[in-house]
Amino acid sequence: MSAPVPLTHITRARNGRPAKRRAQFTVNGEPVDVLFAPHKTLLEVLREDLNLTGTKHGCELGECGACAVLVDGEPVLACLVLGLDAEGRDVTTVEGMADGPALHPIQEAFAQYGAAQCGYCTPSFMLTAQVLLEKNPSPSRDEIREALSSSICRCTGYVKIYEAVELAAARMRGEEADILEEAIYGR
Amino acid sequence: MLRLPDFDYYAPSTAEEAVRVAADHGPDAAYVAGGTDLYPNMKRRQQTPAVVVGLSRISALREITGEASSGLRIGAGVTLTRLAEDERVRAAYPSVAYAASTISTPLLRNMGTIGGNLLLDTRCNYYDQTYEWRKSIDFCMKRDGEICWVAPSSPKCWAVNSSDEAPLMVALDAKLRFVSPEGEREIPARELYGADGINYLTKRPDELLLDVCLPPANGWRAAYVKLRRRASFDFPVLGVAARVKTAADGTVEEATVVLGAVHPSPRIIEEAGAVLVGRKLTDEAIREAGEIAQHLARPLDNTDFLPHWRKQVVATHVGRALAGLR
Amino acid sequence: MGVSNGTPKDNGANGHGQTTEPVGRHPRGEGERSDSAVVGKPFVKVDSRSKVLGTMKFADDLTLPRMLHAKLLRSTEAHARIVSIDTTRAEALEGVYAVLTGRSMPITYGILPVSQDEHALCVDRVRYIGDPVAAVAAVDEETAEAACRAIDVVYERLTAIDSVKTALETPEPRIHDYGEEGNIHKRVDLEFGNVDEALASSHHVREDLFFYEGNTHLPLEQHASLAEWHPDGKVTLWSSTQTPHYVHRALAKVLELPPSRVRVVAIPNGGGFGGKSDIFNHEIVVAKLAMVTGRPVKICLTREEVFYCHRGRHPVLMRFRTGVDERGRILGMHSQTYIDGGAYGSYGVASTFYTGALQTVTYHVDRYKFDSVRCFTNKPPCGPKRGHGTPQPRFGLEVQIDKIAADLGLDPIEVRKQNLVEPHSMTANWLRVGSMGLGPCIDKVVEGSDWYSKFRKLPYGRGVGLACGSYLSGAGLPIYWNDMPHSGVQIKLDRSGGVAVFCGATDIGQGSDSVLAFIVADVLGIDPVDIRVVCGDTDLTPVDLGSYSSRVTLMMGNAAIEAAERARAPLAEAVSKKLSIPRSRLVFGGNRVFDAENPETGVTFAEAVQFAETSIGTIGSTGSYKPPRAPGRYKGAGVGPSPAYSYSAAVAEVDVDPETGLVAVERIWIAHDIGRSINPTLVMGQVEGSVYMGLGEALMEAMEYRGNRGVVHKFPSMLEYKSPTTMEMCDVVTYLIEDPDPNGPYGAKEVGQGPLLPIMPAVANAVFDAVGVRVDEVPISAEKVLKAILAKAEGKDGRYGPAKTPAVEWHEPHRVPPPWEGGDGRAIDDPKHMPVPLADPSGHRYKHDMSGD
Ligand SMILES: Cc1cc2nc3c(=O)[nH]c(=O)nc-3n(C[C@H](O)[C@H](O)[C@H](O)COP(=O)(O)OP(=O)(O)OC[C@H]3O[C@@H](n4cnc5c(N)ncnc54)[C@H](O)[C@@H]3O)c2cc1C
Ligand code: SF4
Ligand code: FES
Numbered sequence A: 001m002s003a004p005v006p007l008t009h010i011t012r013a014r015n016g017r018p019a020k021r022r023a024q025f026t027v028n029g030e031p032v033d034v035l036f037a038p039h040k041t042l043l044e045v046l047r048e049d050l051n052l053t054g055t056k057h058g059c060e061l062g063e064c065g066a067c068a069v070l071v072d073g074e075p076v077l078a079c080l081v082l083g084l085d086a087e088g089r090d091v092t093t094v095e096g097m098a099d100g101p102a103l104h105p106i107q108e109a110f111a112q113y114g115a116a117q118c119g120y121c122t123p124s125f126m127l128t129a130q131v132l133l134e135k136n137p138s139p140s141r142d143e144i145r146e147a148l149s150s151s152i153c154r155c156t157g158y159v160k161i162y163e164a165v166e167l168a169a170a171r172m173r174g175e176e177a178d179i180l181e182e183a184i185y186g187r
Numbered sequence B: 001m002l003r004l005p006d007f008d009y010y011a012p013s014t015a016e017e018a019v020r021v022a023a024d025h026g027p028d029a030a031y032v033a034g035g036t037d038l039y040p041n042m043k044r045r046q047q048t049p050a051v052v053v054g055l056s057r058i059s060a061l062r063e064i065t066g067e068a069s070s071g072l073r074i075g076a077g078v079t080l081t082r083l084a085e086d087e088r089v090r091a092a093y094p095s096v097a098y099a100a101s102t103i104s105t106p107l108l109r110n111m112g113t114i115g116g117n118l119l120l121d122t123r124c125n126y127y128d129q130t131y132e133w134r135k136s137i138d139f140c141m142k143r144d145g146e147i148c149w150v151a152p153s154s155p156k157c158w159a160v161n162s163s164d165e166a167p168l169m170v171a172l173d174a175k176l177r178f179v180s181p182e183g184e185r186e187i188p189a190r191e192l193y194g195a196d197g198i199n200y201l202t203k204r205p206d207e208l209l210l211d212v213c214l215p216p217a218n219g220w221r222a223a224y225v226k227l228r229r230r231a232s233f234d235f236p237v238l239g240v241a242a243r244v245k246t247a248a249d250g251t252v253e254e255a256t257v258v259l260g261a262v263h264p265s266p267r268i269i270e271e272a273g274a275v276l277v278g279r280k281l282t283d284e285a286i287r288e289a290g291e292i293a294q295h296l297a298r299p300l301d302n303t304d305f306l307p308h309w310r311k312q313v314v315a316t317h318v319g320r321a322l323a324g325l326r
Numbered sequence C: 001m002g003v004s005n006g007t008p009k010d011n012g013a014n015g016h017g018q019t020t021e022p023v024g025r026h027p028r029g030e031g032e033r034s035d036s037a038v039v040g041k042p043f044v045k046v047d048s049r050s051k052v053l054g055t056m057k058f059a060d061d062l063t064l065p066r067m068l069h070a071k072l073l074r075s076t077e078a079h080a081r082i083v084s085i086d087t088t089r090a091e092a093l094e095g096v097y098a099v100l101t102g103r104s105m106p107i108t109y110g111i112l113p114v115s116q117d118e119h120a121l122c123v124d125r126v127r128y129i130g131d132p133v134a135a136v137a138a139v140d141e142e143t144a145e146a147a148c149r150a151i152d153v154v155y156e157r158l159t160a161i162d163s164v165k166t167a168l169e170t171p172e173p174r175i176h177d178y179g180e181e182g183n184i185h186k187r188v189d190l191e192f193g194n195v196d197e198a199l200a201s202s203h204h205v206r207e208d209l210f211f212y213e214g215n216t217h218l219p220l221e222q223h224a225s226l227a228e229w230h231p232d233g234k235v236t237l238w239s240s241t242q243t244p245h246y247v248h249r250a251l252a253k254v255l256e257l258p259p260s261r262v263r264v265v266a267i268p269n270g271g272g273f274g275g276k277s278d279i280f281n282h283e284i285v286v287a288k289l290a291m292v293t294g295r296p297v298k299i300c301l302t303r304e305e306v307f308y309c310h311r312g313r314h315p316v317l318m319r320f321r322t323g324v325d326e327r328g329r330i331l332g333m334h335s336q337t338y339i340d341g342g343a344y345g346s347y348g349v350a351s352t353f354y355t356g357a358l359q360t361v362t363y364h365v366d367r368y369k370f371d372s373v374r375c376f377t378n379k380p381p382c383g384p385k386r387g388h389g390t391p392q393p394r395f396g397l398e399v400q401i402d403k404i405a406a407d408l409g410l411d412p413i414e415v416r417k418q419n420l421v422e423p424h425s426m427t428a429n430w431l432r433v434g435s436m437g438l439g440p441c442i443d444k445v446v447e448g449s450d451w452y453s454k455f456r457k458l459p460y461g462r463g464v465g466l467a468c469g470s471y472l473s474g475a476g477l478p479i480y481w482n483d484m485p486h487s488g489v490q491i492k493l494d495r496s497g498g499v500a501v502f503c504g505a506t507d508i509g510q511g512s513d514s515v516l517a518f519i520v521a522d523v524l525g526i527d528p529v530d531i532r533v534v535c536g537d538t539d540l541t542p543v544d545l546g547s548y549s550s551r552v553t554l555m556m557g558n559a560a561i562e563a564a565e566r567a568r569a570p571l572a573e574a575v576s577k578k579l580s581i582p583r584s585r586l587v588f589g590g591n592r593v594f595d596a597e598n599p600e601t602g603v604t605f606a607e608a609v610q611f612a613e614t615s616i617g618t619i620g621s622t623g624s625y626k627p628p629r630a631p632g633r634y635k636g637a638g639v640g641p642s643p644a645y646s647y648s649a650a651v652a653e654v655d656v657d658p659e660t661g662l663v664a665v666e667r668i669w670i671a672h673d674i675g676r677s678i679n680p681t682l683v684m685g686q687v688e689g690s691v692y693m694g695l696g697e698a699l700m701e702a703m704e705y706r707g708n709r710g711v712v713h714k715f716p717s718m719l720e721y722k723s724p725t726t727m728e729m730c731d732v733v734t735y736l737i738e739d740p741d742p743n744g745p746y747g748a749k750e751v752g753q754g755p756l757l758p759i760m761p762a763v764a765n766a767v768f769d770a771v772g773v774r775v776d777e778v779p780i781s782a783e784k785v786l787k788a789i790l791a792k793a794e795g796k797d798g799r800y801g802p803a804k805t806p807a808v809e810w811h812e813p814h815r816v817p818p819p820w821e822g823g824d825g826r827a828i829d830d831p832k833h834m835p836v837p838l839a840d841p842s843g844h845r846y847k848h849d850m851s852g853d
């Protein structure tokens, strides 16, 4: 009888490349346990190893903001974080924003205002806005502008995004708020 | 997807361990803090360390200690967001907090550290490009090639020190503490930066930055002015750090003007500082200092904007920095 | 209170969009509704929910079992002959499944039938840095990339051409062996009435030169495609494309497959702006790789590669000579454009015509001459970007009008208003204008911006500027010659009451899926949430030419109305029989079909379908749309006609730092004549997005190349290609003007591109108002402004801009008399030309007879 295949077998990659490594962390509150090559970024691990494709990418160099996720509640760029550095941390992606079937107020406001045109930048703006509103429930337009300045949106001119964040903020403060007429019909 | 090259990763939890791992792998190893400079460079194959030593688990590097009166010590791993928001820094060193707040983007500041910022690789439009792009120009001297495309007859590289904090640290005369297998040593910021875009640091690769010690906040004031195209994302194409110490009547006793983002290192413009000493910060004095700085600035064609224009606006920006100190 | 796709925010009360006499294609026949329950209301987009949840799949989000990953090896030479390609080292790598070179796909393709000049992979020549040379399919991206680096290509360098000027001076080596002579790809010479005569008799003639730098779309999503080969001989391509129909045709051609065995599925685009409306190398390559390996193959381009795909704004040098009378009315205009096309034809021939065609649709130009030349250069190919070929001349025209007004001491607003094209009229170059709301647009922004208390009155450094624009609501002709519909819509109804709508259009973020659902819902009187939209799938959906030229809402919308009306007919018939109510009294609304005179009497929509299914069997319908025939009959008349033109006017308020020349745009007031807004939220989003993109072009976006080492893109990255962040984006005040057009669905016209057009000239005019210098170039960068300010301070001309145009041997123009000079739409050198008696000999403001066509 031949010797059993060593369990570490799967961690040895082809072409003499470094062995896969293991990381355990939580994503959207659920524990995950993944094996991947050490050079993989959190972006790649989320999209390719965990099939969470809601996190987008537009440059992979920190220059567009599309890959924003929350690590321990802070927004960071998943394209510049190693998957291995997620070890033991809590990662939140856009898939974790909704509460069961109910949209997060930010998601709801983005949908209502058409703040997601193509929708590609949307996860990054919503996650960043979520952290902003946790810290500052009544941000001014300038504070929103500044807080959201990590992401590029090529579709909206940001206007509907600001309006959506303001609407969500009002609702999260418990106010009865709705979309502004002049924001959707013009003046 | 632009991906990182293969490497082995270590994430030690103490500085000693980090230094040891790095020393074990010699020049093949690189430290990484926030990774916002190293990883893009690695993805573009400008840097290809076989071993990466992550510093993010070393909690000792994330401390801010000391008092403004005797000088604040800022751990190398303190993020730019924290540096910009820390109450002690804001109160005693507002220019340092301000400069941090102008760097890159809010998310990058959540990741990027002061250590990484001060040790940032020099930048150049011919160099901050992918392997294939650089291949199409037959590479350049800084990596894989022979000549400098910015100044083809030049024996040295003119890649630009584009850190926003470096010129301030030079102006403030901050001291950096490093550790290596040979022990600790302190390098003043003024001696850290070399004049060549390739050998842009006087520290050895295996030396780990522990912290930056800001001088006691007594009597001097400093300002930082940053010029760039967009108010987010963009590196400076000109940074002016100015520090002055004035007598009660406003007469300048000491003055330092440093230009960032126009040379391979932050550059002290001695003559600009000298022209201010013994005078008040009048429009006239400020204009003279600005003109001297403008005269000595040598921006080249390797950043955003035309070099000619970047030179043309130096006096204005030096003026704005100094005017803020009146 | 959750948002569902079907929750209307009922705001009909504010009076927008209600016209007494409906204009435009409205649902007809039985069940005519008195008002629209869906159209004009801010219904939430049908795909908003999946977009905010992150569940929307973009092309790179797709995976299939056993999928391989592809990478392209791109040329590192700007212009070279390929001497040899050695792939042995690459093939030997573990994990590599296939390596392709150009010889595997020798058939050429191109978006225009006249420019079939591209190979999926270069065969013997590379024409720009980034031109794809070889492709690899491997087990993962890293391996594919390593394999690409292991391919050895030997090039023999050829002279690289970096500009129109060099192209004209360097006839050899030719970049392509077709087109006109040397490196001239296309030349256009058209004259509508004797312009020299008009200029000679003008009170004032101005000649100005302008330059508009190239820029690119920069969609946030990088292009991606996935292909699968089916053993029965079929191939499927899922791709982030705006034009699945054209990709379908090209795939069949290059892969030598019957089109019936090729399926192209357009995946919702993460932004397009014209950048995904061509056929791209990688789309063909992954399909071929899937055929060769028998496995699904995916590619996602890097950002750098997206810059190489380009097909964006052409750099255009322009010369305008315009003659006016004392009041500033335009008597004649001669426009010349010199176009840098990049390395391939792409849409270039159309773009060339577009740099002249729409100059006549805002202001009446009595006589018009237009010369243009497009050259090949060794840069990534240019093509259509938002506004396709028209922002460049629009910039020149709007700046020149301001200069003319200044010369004559006239108010630039009044000069514009004097010149406005009449609604329902014809232009000198035979374009038929329908509804024309530019006048009200100007009034709105003038009033909103408090123009008259600011213009020439703000302190030094601050200023306001105004400009206008107009754009097509869809090109009048398809890209390849045929008489079939431009858009087809198919509807399937069944007893569930659910409705499925099929159309070849592609949602690129502009919301076309939603427009389709809203229109069908409106006609059928049901909730949009009960509609399932299936779009952009060449196997499943009827052809729609694609999401370009702002054609979708108008063309798909009209087809959708027709299809929905036809679907409604059998239902009305069945309900009428069942309830014994005349068909004319039936109303479709509120998910019911009921008696207008007795609303309680009725059935649910699902019941109506059941009755119809019972009486006639399975219910389905189709609708089609083809634009009306354009009146121009001269060569080149095919570019410019549109069923309807949108109009916009904008005022920009700027703050210029005179010490640095840096320009900050503080606020833009923009009014857009939308005809009728099908969905106000979508319309507002398009206006604001267009303002944003225009602002980027005005201030900072530029495709720049370095010439010291071949011709290499200066910085193909998102950091160095400057796209405004939240911090640069100005405030936007929007006004929607609803002047319904007879050709639009419900009167609707386009909004996706038009509002971009006035932004660049408005900023340029505002900079002049602020600091008294003219930057006759785009982008209006700090360097240029400062240079002009310093020149002015030295007593020189306070202007930055081109000083001369290169020498071109222009041809004798094709002379086409304008409608008011007795033309018949043909050139006089056309044997069929027959002068017609003047329709209105008294005046030149020719108004065509609406009922005629
Ligand atoms: C889009 C973008 C925009 C940017 N804009 C700016 C800007 O405007 N201004 C600016 O100054 N910077 C900018 N940066 C660069 C960078 O983000 C910051 O400088 C940041 O502070 C770098 O810190 P880091 O911790 O991420 O560095 P890392 O990438 O982790 O490290 C940078 C370098 O320092 C070394 N290093 C880090 N820590 C230590 C240590 N403790 N001891 C020894 N060596 C160490 C690393 O080996 C590496 O060589 C930008 C980056 C991006 C991607
Ligand atoms: S300055 Fe010269 S040598 Fe240095 S990176 Fe730039 S091109 Fe290369
Ligand atoms: S992908 Fe662009 S910032 Fe991460």
Ligand code: FES
Binding pocket: A115, A116, A117, A118, A119, A120, A121, A122, A152, A153, A154, A155, A156, C220, C270, C271, C509
């Ligand atoms: S919605 Fe398309 S990039 Fe923001």
